[in-house]
Amino acid sequence: MEFKHRHLLGLEPLSAAEIGLILDTAVPFKDMFTRSIKKTPALRGKTVVNLFYEPSTRTRISFELAEKRLSADVINVQTSTSSVVKGESLIDTVKTLESMKADIIVIRHSCAGVPIFLSKRVAASIVNAGDGRHEHPTQGLLDLFTIKEKKGRIEGLKVVIVGDIANSRVARSNIWGLLKLGAEVRLVGPSTLVSPGFEKFGVKIYNDLDKAIRDADVINILRIQLERMKQKLFPSIREYNHLYGIDEKRLKDVNPGVMIMHPGPMNRGIEISDLVADGPNAVITEQVTNGIAIRMAVLYLLAGNLAPADPGEE
Amino acid sequence: MSLLIKNGVIVDPLNGILEKKLDLLIEGTRVKKIATGLSAGPSDEVFDAKGMIVAPGFIDIHTHMREPGREDEERFYSGTRAAAMGGFTSIAAMPNTTPVIDSVVGVKFVQMLAEKEGVVSVYPIAAITKRQEGEELTEIGDLVDEGAAAISDDGLCVMNSEVMRRALEYARMFGVTVIQHAEDKYLAEGGMMNEGQVSLRIGLKGIPPVAEESVVSRDVLLARYTSGRLHIAHVSTRGTVDIIRAAKKQGINVTCEATGHHFSLTDDMLVEFDSNYKMNPPLRTKDDVDAVIAGLGDGTIDCIVSDHAPHTIFEKEQEFDYAPFGIIGLETLVPLAFSRLVSTGKLGIVKTVEKFLNGYKILNIPFEGLKEGARADVTVVDPAREFVYSLDSIVSKSRNTPFIGTKFTGSPVLTVVNGRVVMKDRRLLV
Numbered sequence: 001m002e003f004k005h006r007h008l009l010g011l012e013p014l015s016a017a018e019i020g021l022i023l024d025t026a027v028p029f030k031d032m033f034t035r036s037i038k039k040t041p042a043l044r045g046k047t048v049v050n051l052f053y054e055p056s057t058r059t060r061i062s063f064e065l066a067e068k069r070l071s072a073d074v075i076n077v078q079t080s081t082s083s084v085v086k087g088e089s090l091i092d093t094v095k096t097l098e099s100m101k102a103d104i105i106v107i108r109h110s111c112a113g114v115p116i117f118l119s120k121r122v123a124a125s126i127v128n129a130g131d132g133r134h135e136h137p138t139q140g141l142l143d144l145f146t147i148k149e150k151k152g153r154i155e156g157l158k159v160v161i162v163g164d165i166a167n168s169r170v171a172r173s174n175i176w177g178l179l180k181l182g183a184e185v186r187l188v189g190p191s192t193l194v195s196p197g198f199e200k201f202g203v204k205i206y207n208d209l210d211k212a213i214r215d216a217d218v219i220n221i222l223r224i225q226l227e228r229m230k231q232k233l234f235p236s237i238r239e240y241n242h243l244y245g246i247d248e249k250r251l252k253d254v255n256p257g258v259m260i261m262h263p264g265p266m267n268r269g270i271e272i273s274d275l276v277a278d279g280p281n282a283v284i285t286e287q288v289t290n291g292i293a294i295r296m297a298v299l300y301l302l303a304g305n306l307a308p309a310d311p312g313e314e
Numbered sequence: 315m316s317l318l319i320k321n322g323v324i325v326d327p328l329n330g331i332l333e334k335k336l337d338l339l340i341e342g343t344r345v346k347k348i349a350t351g352l353s354a355g356p357s358d359e360v361f362d363a364k365g366m367i368v369a370p371g372f373i374d375i376h377t378h379m380r381e382p383g384r385e386d387e388e389r390f391y392s393g394t395r396a397a398a399m400g401g402f403t404s405i406a407a408m409p410n411t412t413p414v415i416d417s418v419v420g421v422k423f424v425q426m427l428a429e430k431e432g433v434v435s436v437y438p439i440a441a442i443t444k445r446q447e448g449e450e451l452t453e454i455g456d457l458v459d460e461g462a463a464a465i466s467d468d469g470l471c472v473m474n475s476e477v478m479r480r481a482l483e484y485a486r487m488f489g490v491t492v493i494q495h496a497e498d499k500y501l502a503e504g505g506m507m508n509e510g511q512v513s514l515r516i517g518l519k520g521i522p523p524v525a526e527e528s529v530v531s532r533d534v535l536l537a538r539y540t541s542g543r544l545h546i547a548h549v550s551t552r553g554t555v556d557i558i559r560a561a562k563k564q565g566i567n568v569t570c571e572a573t574g575h576h577f578s579l580t581d582d583m584l585v586e587f588d589s590n591y592k593m594n595p596p597l598r599t600k601d602d603v604d605a606v607i608a609g610l611g612d613g614t615i616d617c618i619v620s621d622h623a624p625h626t627i628f629e630k631e632q633e634f635d636y637a638p639f640g641i642i643g644l645e646t647l648v649p650l651a652f653s654r655l656v657s658t659g660k661l662g663i664v665k666t667v668e669k670f671l672n673g674y675k676i677l678n679i680p681f682e683g684l685k686e687g688a689r690a691d692v693t694v695v696d697p698a699r700e701f702v703y704s705l706d707s708i709v710s711k712s713r714n715t716p717f718i719g720t721k722f723t724g725s726p727v728l729t730v731v732n733g734r735v736v737m738k739d740r741r742l743l744v
Binding site (some may be wrong): 116 | 392395510511514515516518519549586624631632633634635
């Protein structure tokens with residue numbers, strides 16, 4: 001089957017088959033990336049700009065490595081050192097990149113909806129590297145890939161996502177991807193951060209962590225943002241850690257084969273303890289490696305649908 | 315100069331003429347005669363209103379003219395012409411300009427400029443508190459004397475209960491209406507759209523309905539306690555409509571309004587993050603829209619307004635979070651009412667016309683309607699007139715509307731202000 005989209009804006013618009021295609025495409029790329037220094041020419045002669053309005057370590061570097069492995073010409077724009085600080089608008093910034101013939105723009109922004117906004121106004125292909133609380137599709141995809149690789153399947157697995165669900169683009173992308181591929185999704189967190197409204201999407205809501213993880217196959221731990229305290233969403237880090245922190249004690253009565261995931265960066269000692277993060281159940285570093293394979297797969301599939309360089313070109 | 319509006323159906327609830335086929339003769343600035351079978355003289359202009367509704371001039375009591383301060387968004391020149399195109403002979407202008415209209419100087423400015431540049435009647439609304447800071451009352455007596463038709467801090471909510479209490483109490487002396495923009499700023503903080511299933515799905519922070527309802531609830535109690543005159547701006551939720559319905563039953567002196575978008579659009583239209591659907595109060599659910607329409611039907615909601623809120627292209631064409639709230643609406647309000655309410659049978663013609671006239675009473679504007687000898691302010695609507703609202707036809711200085719490309723059935727086709735035809739057949743004559 002073909003990947004017919006010109007952009008990757010989120011997982012919600014994709015079908016299960018399309019998600020499956022991306023995961024399958026990533027398999028040989030992971031092989032290639034981990035075993036050799038070979039490049040493939042899929043993006044040779046193409047210009048990819050990583051336009052990051054928010055700080056990032058793993059996502060940005062991961063995209064850059066994926067792009068270089070596909071032989072693209074890569075430009076990194078960190079807006080804090082660009083004319084954005086002089087007040088240049090989003091549209092002007094992206095149109096500027098477009099007039100320099102950028103073929104693909106990988107964008108991360110603190111405002112939801114930016115990738116969709118851009119996809120309607122510029123000719124370049126847009127890849128969403130995280131937009132506000134809305135979606136982080138490549139993170140969702142690499143999480144799915146990791147689960148599938150380790151557990152052999154997604155369908156029927158009990159996957160628990162813990163943390164600040166309401167404010168998490170990682171949670172949303174994971175929810176859409178897992179539901180489409182047939183997992184049983186459980187969301188756990190304080191009731192201020194996990195609205196009962198989520199149940200209408202087909203997931204189960206828990207406020208009690210132990211109940212939620214008892215027979216779980218996968219636990220995906222989200223980073224708690226410390227600013228949420230100031231927003232009166234929970235009283236203290238100590239209380240959050242007491243109720244929702246995943247440590248060795250918490251995992252004692254849980255399925256011993258449970259897989260521990262975290263999108264990073266981790267607040268060690270808050271949502272996840274050192275022993276769990278570095279322990280045998282955790283696949284956190286593997287997730288990072290898989291991220292490169294997934295991003296190579298996404299860019300490879302989009303490369304076939306890029307807008308022609310000149311109007312007349314076929 | 316005489317104008318004969320022939321063959322139309324007169325709907326004038328102010329004078330008890332409900333859907334009667336009558337001709338209307340205007341001479342100079344006054345209504346000369348209302349009768350059947352009138353004929354035109356040789357120098358008279360004739361407008362054939364066959365199949366059309368002939369009504370007293372409509373008023374929109376909630377508009378933002380942006381002058382002084384944001385003349386790049388709108389001016390009285392363009393804004394009143396947008397009103398004329400929309401079938402309005404009168405508008406009220408909200409005071410949240412730069413500077414705020416919180417003194418007699420501001421009111422005089424608005425009156426003078428609107429008189430000089432405008433083509434419809436403009437009634438200034440003055441602020442409740444100085445600089446709309448929500449702390450100190452403005453010189454309400456002075457403002458009313460000078461011509462302020464109502465007071466409002468619209469754009470902002472008067473959060474301090476004591477200030478709202480004293481405003482209602484003090485304003486009562488002058489019989490002036492206090493218009494509240496009901497939005498608890500703490501509950502609403504950071505919200506970009508309605509808090510509900512859609513906001514949960516797309517990851518935008520929401521403004522919960524209770525942010526509006528808690529303030530409405532408080533204010534009707536204050537209105538009861540002080541016997542003040544309260545008007546709730548732009549109601550948007552079922553809960554608000556219910557509270558006001560119950561308050562009216564108790565005899566509390568409260569009125570309210572609903573915008574065109576709050577009886578026709580819903581929050582699921584925001585899934586593409588189009589800022590032309592970003593307004594405050596936000597678009598709510600279908601259930602809320604149904605409640606607003608029911609409220610219009612049973613008289614709970616007194617007026618239909620546009621909350622015409624012009625914004626420049628570069629401001630709306632931004633990250634959704636950063637785009638300002640609001641859309642223009644003067645030109646599409648009457649077409650929207652006729653297309654979505656009248657032609658669907660949700661609201662009758664007489665009730666719809668009432669919603670465009672009740673504002674005069676609320677603002678204490680003496681308005682006689684279509685009566686022989688009265689000032690000739692007339693609105694004619696052709697319920698069958700179809701048109702597509704196009705970008706290049708927009709009269710307002712701004713373009714921020716979700717209705718570009720929308721086909722409407724039902725349009726104002728004649729706007730007469732003080733005997734002068736300012737719009738005819740969907741074309742401005744001024």
